[in-house]
Amino acid sequence: MTNKDIHFSKLLMDVYASPTATLKYPNISNWDFSPFGLTEQDLIHSVYLVFDQVLKLPELYHISITQAQLYDFIIDLASVYHNQNPYHNFAHAVDVLQCLFYMLCELGVLPFTNKFLQKSKPQSLLRPKDVFALLIAAIGHDAAHPGINSSNPLATLYNDKSVLESLHAMTLFQLLNKHGIDRLVGDSKSEAYKVVSSILATDMSLHNDYVSKIKEQANRFNNTNSHLDEQDERNLLCSALIKCADISNVARPFHWGTKWAELLVQEFISQGDLEKQMGLPVLPMNDRTKVVLEDSQINFIKFVALDLFQNVANVLNEIEFAADQMKKNLRRWESRKKNIEYEQEEFDIVSNSSTTHMIMVETGIKRSSSSLDLQHHDVKRRPSIEKYPVNNTDDRDAPVYCQCSIQ
Ligand code: AMP
Ligand code: MG
Ligand code: ZN
Numbered sequence: 001m002t003n004k005d006i007h008f009s010k011l012l013m014d015v016y017a018s019p020t021a022t023l024k025y026p027n028i029s030n031w032d033f034s035p036f037g038l039t040e041q042d043l044i045h046s047v048y049l050v051f052d053q054v055l056k057l058p059e060l061y062h063i064s065i066t067q068a069q070l071y072d073f074i075i076d077l078a079s080v081y082h083n084q085n086p087y088h089n090f091a092h093a094v095d096v097l098q099c100l101f102y103m104l105c106e107l108g109v110l111p112f113t114n115k116f117l118q119k120s121k122p123q124s125l126l127r128p129k130d131v132f133a134l135l136i137a138a139i140g141h142d143a144a145h146p147g148i149n150s151s152n153p154l155a156t157l158y159n160d161k162s163v164l165e166s167l168h169a170m171t172l173f174q175l176l177n178k179h180g181i182d183r184l185v186g187d188s189k190s191e192a193y194k195v196v197s198s199i200l201a202t203d204m205s206l207h208n209d210y211v212s213k214i215k216e217q218a219n220r221f222n223n224t225n226s227h228l229d230e231q232d233e234r235n236l237l238c239s240a241l242i243k244c245a246d247i248s249n250v251a252r253p254f255h256w257g258t259k260w261a262e263l264l265v266q267e268f269i270s271q272g273d274l275e276k277q278m279g280l281p282v283l284p285m286n287d288r289t290k291v292v293l294e295d296s297q298i299n300f301i302k303f304v305a306l307d308l309f310q311n312v313a314n315v316l317n318e319i320e321f322a323a324d325q326m327k328k329n330l331r332r333w334e335s336r337k338k339n340i341e342y343e344q345e346e347f348d349i350v351s352n353s354s355t356t357h358m359i360m361v362e363t364g365i366k367r368s369s370s371s372l373d374l375q376h377h378d379v380k381r382r383p384s385i386e387k388y389p390v391n392n393t394d395d396r397d398a399p400v401y402c403q404c405s406i407q
Contacts (some may be wrong), residue, residue, distance in 0.1 A: 019092050029105065031321075033098050034256045035091035037159060040078060043094045047074045049137055050101045053111055054135060061130040063184045075178040076372055077140060082182050085147035086266040095260075097138040104131060104317045125234045133191045134238050136181075137198035140172030141165075148271050162203040170198045171322040190231070194238055201239035202246045211307050216242050218314035240312045244319065249296065250305045251322040254332050261297050293336040301330045310338075 027033060028046055035043055045278075051070055051249060057062060081090035104110040117124040144167055172195070176182035185191050191405040201210060216238055220227055227233055244251075249260035272286030284290040309323040 002320040009168060009284060024213075028098050028101060031102055031325075032253050032256070033102070034096075034252070034259070035094045035098075035344075036256070036259060038091070038094075038138060040090070042085075043090055043363060044074050044078055045070070046094055047078075050097055050135060054128070054132055054326060056111075057128045057131075060132060063132065065181060065184060069179060069181070074139075076175050076179065077143065077172070078080055080144045080175070081142070082147060085274050086263040086270070087260070088142050088145035088147055088267065093139050093142055093290075095249070096242075096245045100135060100241060101139045103241060103245065103319060103322075104134075106321070107316055108318070122237060123318075124216075125230060127205050129191055130234060130238060130340060131193040133199055134242060136172070136176070136185060137195045137238075140175075140195075141168055141199045141202050141242065141246065143171040143175075145169045147267055149268070154243060160322060161205065162200050165200050167204045169196045172199070173244045197235055197354065198238045198242045200215055202245055206306065207243075207308070210243060211237060211311055212307070214315060218311060220240060221315055237315070240315065244309060244312055244322065247300075247308070248322065250301050250329060251309060253325070254329050261293060265291055265296065267295055270358040275337055276312075294333050296339065297333045297357070298330065298337065301333070305331070 010377075028049055033047070038046070048071060051074075052067075054060065055065065077093075078090045079361060081088075081093060083089045083091075101110065104126075107126075108121075109123050109126050145164065149164075152258075173182060173192075175187065182192065200206075213236055217233065217240075220233075228236075249257055249264075251257075252260070268286045269288040269291060272282045275282045275286065285296060306323065306326055309319065309326055313320040313323050341378060354381050
């Protein structure tokens with residue numbers, strides 16, 4: 001480090017690591033955590049606190065990262081996230097990191113070393129260096145995300161799998177290298193591999209393959225004694241955990257889940273608008289005239305997220321709490337949908353009568369109960385029946401539950 005660097009780091013430390021900065025950090029040990037309303041400084045500090053805890057593990061004493069070095073790295077990483085993206089921004093990365101931290105604590109892997117864990121538990125395979133690699137992967141897993149999903153022309157052009165995820169991994173490693181942290185991630189190539197393979201596991205087009213692999217893993221741990229190589233079981237546990245964390249918004253308390261859903265839909269419809277302008281075909285879920293928030297969440301939970309969480313909970317039983325919360329959220333979305341259907345019926349009946357105008361105003365108010373202003377995005381909140389007619393043979397209108405086109 002040059003004198004100039006040391007001076008700069010000291011300045012950063014004064015801003016971020018002062019005793020008052022610690023006072024306002026959000027509760028990173030709470031499932032009710034959300035990064036909403038936090039400043040960039042608070043987000044950076046939250047990330048710092050997670051890594052600081054992990055680096056206190058005696059097994060990681062050899063990772064000699066100074067506080068200033070850690071801060072510099074996090075600040076740089078935060079800056080490569082595009083904060084104009086409604087969803088794929090640094091706050092999402094912090095949310096995923098905190099989720100992993102929380103789950104690792106529930107699993108008993110953190111904050112202590114796993115020497116207190118029963119050897120029979122699958123999570124006892126996770127060593128502190130795996131945990132460190134996993135958390136690095138979490139905070140970098142969407143680095144430089146352009147706000148456009150994997151069905152974009154870029155992916156088609158490369159005709160390749162995991163284009164975005166490769167970009168995230170590459171961006172992260174450039175920064176780890178710049179800050180001299182890459183060689184600290186692990187004493188061998190296998191830890192670097194773990195970071196990359198965990199990021200690649202977040203490619204949702206591989207979702208069903210992972211769910212099948214996790215199902216087989218549960219079977220191995222619960223019913224048979226035949227295990228894969230320890231390293232393979234360990235890597236699969238890491239993939240399962242980061243995948244859960246990446247879509248954990250649907251397992252958070254409902255008030256945060258709705259906010260994430262609205263932000264994601266905003267990003268999707270911005271993409272849809274762009275595709276329309278470019279004369280490209282638009283998926284219904286990206287089309288502001290077709291997307292229904294409630295349906296998108298009901299379908300995503302039912303057909304994508306719940307399956308993952310339940311299978312992961314069959315391996316790592318302590319994760320059950322998240323699957324339970326997700327089921328509660330599903331019921332909330334379903335009842336919201338019923339209310340809307342009811343409102344729609346009321347609206348249809350009354351709009352044929354002479355009092356149309358008054359009732360329109362009233363239902364309009366009822367429908368705008370959302371915490372986030374989506375009005376100018378014009379997201380319709382209609383029931384799915386209308387949107388996806390039964391026996392629809394037109395592929396373009398078939399329901400798509402996720403940007404990754406897993407069906
Ligand atoms: P990532 O883009 O890396 O965050 O991968 C997760 C993907 O899962 C997102 O891009 C979405 O396609 C999908 N996803 C996550 N949360 C939701 C949600 N609440 N509703 C619908 N799709 C979701
Ligand atoms: Mg991603
Ligand atoms: Zn993500």
